[in-house]
Amino acid sequence: MQLQxxxxxxxSRDVKVVVVTFEAGFLARAYIEDTGLRWPLLxxxxxxxxxxxxxxxxxxLDIWGPGTWWAYLKEFAHLRFPKKSKGDISQRGxxxxxxxxxxxxxxxxxxxxxDRPSARSILGALDREQRHRK
Amino acid sequence: MRSMVGQPAVPFTLSDIEExxxxxxxxxxxxxxxxxxxxxx
Numbered sequence: 209m210q211l212q213x214x215x216x217x218x219x220s221r222d223v224k225v226v227v228v229t230f231e232a233g234f235l236a237r238a239y240i241e242d243t244g245l246r247w248p249l250l251x252x253x254x255x256x257x258x259x260x261x262x263x264x265x266x267x268x269l270d271i272w273g274p275g276t277w278w279a280y281l282k283e284f285a286h287l288r289f290p291k292k293s294k295g296d297i298s299q300r301g302x303x304x305x306x307x308x309x310x311x312x313x314x315x316x317x318x319x320x321x322x323d324r325p326s327a328r329s330i331l332g333a334l335d336r337e338q339r340h341r342k
Numbered sequence: 343m344r345s346m347v348g349q350p351a352v353p354f355t356l357s358d359i360e361e362x363x364x365x366x367x368x369x370x371x372x373x374x375x376x377x378x379x380x381x382x383x
Binding site (some may be wrong): 211218221226228230233236240250254256302304306312313314317330 | 348349352366369375
């Protein structure tokens with residue numbers, strides 16, 4: 209996960225991170241081992257939290273549209289080759305940033321596999337909010 | 343798709359693979375970034 213490269217930047221901004229997945233068991237354990245994930249991996253098999261943040265099923269064109277192929281091309285350019293998925297590829301992902309008062313400050317629902325805010329844009333949003341509060 | 347910016351975060355209580363429980367209240371007074379994965383495998 210790209211965001212893991214920015215762990216220090218997030219820590220320095222006093223941001224806690226949790227990763228949410230709907231998959232449990234072997235896949236979750238293997239993911240932690242493969243990625244060296246140090247943040248909590250929270251299991252939401254009923255996908256209630258996904259639904260609460262409007263992260264529903266993606267349609268065919270969301271999954272296989274131009275944005276996905278563009279994202280894959282960028283990965284290939286860096287000699288990174290995504291593995292064929294064994295999971296439910298229709299589930300949308302996303303990112304939610306909550307401030308210390310419990311209010312949502314960023315809510316991004318991915319339209320397809322390649323649609324995620326970059327780590328830099330998340331850090332930028334954080335910096336703007338944190339500056340605004342000083 | 344509705345934006346939830348400016349709204350209270352949705353309370354949750356979820357466990358990790360070691361059955362350790364985490365809830366939104368654990369992160370009160372902190373910034374919290376929740377990364378929702380599409381699929382792992």
